Amino acid sequence: MDNSLKKLQAEREAMLPPELEDRISKHVGTLSLFSNVIEVFVPNALQVVVRLVGGEDLPCLKKYARRKAHENMDWRTPPTPSLPDPL
Amino acid sequence: MTAVATRKILNTAALSDSQLIALYLQEQDARYFSQLYRRYASKVFAKCISMLADHGMARDATQDVFIKVLLNLSKFTEQSSFSTWVYSITYNYCIDLIRKKKKNILIFTEDMGRMGTEADANIPDSVILEMETNRLEKVMDKLPVGDKAILDMKYTDDLSIKEIGEVLNKTESAIKMQIMRAKIKAQGIYEDMFGTEPIGA
Numbered sequence: 001m002d003n004s005l006k007k008l009q010a011e012r013e014a015m016l017p018p019e020l021e022d023r024i025s026k027h028v029g030t031l032s033l034f035s036n037v038i039e040v041f042v043p044n045a046l047q048v049v050v051r052l053v054g055g056e057d058l059p060c061l062k063k064y065a066r067r068k069a070h071e072n073m074d075w076r077t078p079p080t081p082s083l084p085d086p087l
Numbered sequence: 088m089t090a091v092a093t094r095k096i097l098n099t100a101a102l103s104d105s106q107l108i109a110l111y112l113q114e115q116d117a118r119y120f121s122q123l124y125r126r127y128a129s130k131v132f133a134k135c136i137s138m139l140a141d142h143g144m145a146r147d148a149t150q151d152v153f154i155k156v157l158l159n160l161s162k163f164t165e166q167s168s169f170s171t172w173v174y175s176i177t178y179n180y181c182i183d184l185i186r187k188k189k190k191n192i193l194i195f196t197e198d199m200g201r202m203g204t205e206a207d208a209n210i211p212d213s214v215i216l217e218m219e220t221n222r223l224e225k226v227m228d229k230l231p232v233g234d235k236a237i238l239d240m241k242y243t244d245d246l247s248i249k250e251i252g253e254v255l256n257k258t259e260s261a262i263k264m265q266i267m268r269a270k271i272k273a274q275g276i277y278e279d280m281f282g283t284e285p286i287g288a
């Protein structure tokens with residue numbers, strides 16, 4: 001059988017305000033968002049610092065930089081055929 | 088709700104505390120933390136009400152305790168059970184809150200000049216455990232916050248003397264002495280409020 005302190009605790013447990021879960025869920029959501037923002041922002045910020053001090057691009061971002069250069073091609077210049085014309 | 092989503096929620100309820108913590112840290116999915124909240128919120132809230140004796144303060148304290156738990160989840164080392172860790176955050180948070188609010192407040196019952204007799208050392212647990220709940224609530228409200236915490240840990244959470252010592256950063260002998268003092272104090276308060284009426288309902 002439960003002792004008096006446990007009975008008192010059980011009575012108080014029933015008084016938990018239901019809105020508290022929503023309030024805490026909002027905090028959990030904000031914290032998750034914040035950690036995601038940090039995850040995205042910090043590598044880019046590091047890249048900027050590396051460039052500012054004159055270092056090389058971070059290896060993980062080199063691939064991204066090459067793709068970007070390819071996308072900026074001039075539309076007026078016809079592409080050079082990589083294979084010889086079959087005709 | 089889709090069947091897949093329902094299954095995922097059901098699975099969340101079946102997971103242990105350690106699994107929920109690991110999954111939350113790995114995936115940052117709020118559902119895992121919500122499950123931990125549902126398991127412990129009512130107990131944390133009851134402890135906050137017991138120590139702070141105010142519904143509004145207890146609600147805010149419960150929220151702060153869970154945010155502390157969330158922010159320190161990666162530091163949980165499983166040296167104790169998750170429930171003990173959460174309760175230790177709760178007790179220490181409430182004690183600190185009361186210390187900040189009332190600078191000169193007594194946290195634990197000091198030596199009352201009654202210690203050392205054989206009768207005091209063997210004061211029975213029934214002084215607390217068999218008291219009628221309405222009366223116990225009034226007696227507990229008059230006890231210093233540290234004494235309430237120590238009695239709660241011993242008789243509600245069933246923590247060992249060693250675990251209580253770790254939570255409050257005190258030696259085992261200090262905890263034993265404090266439990267004895269708290270019981271004597273509670274008995275004294277009961278006698279002041281209800282005279283020589285029997286402790287049981």
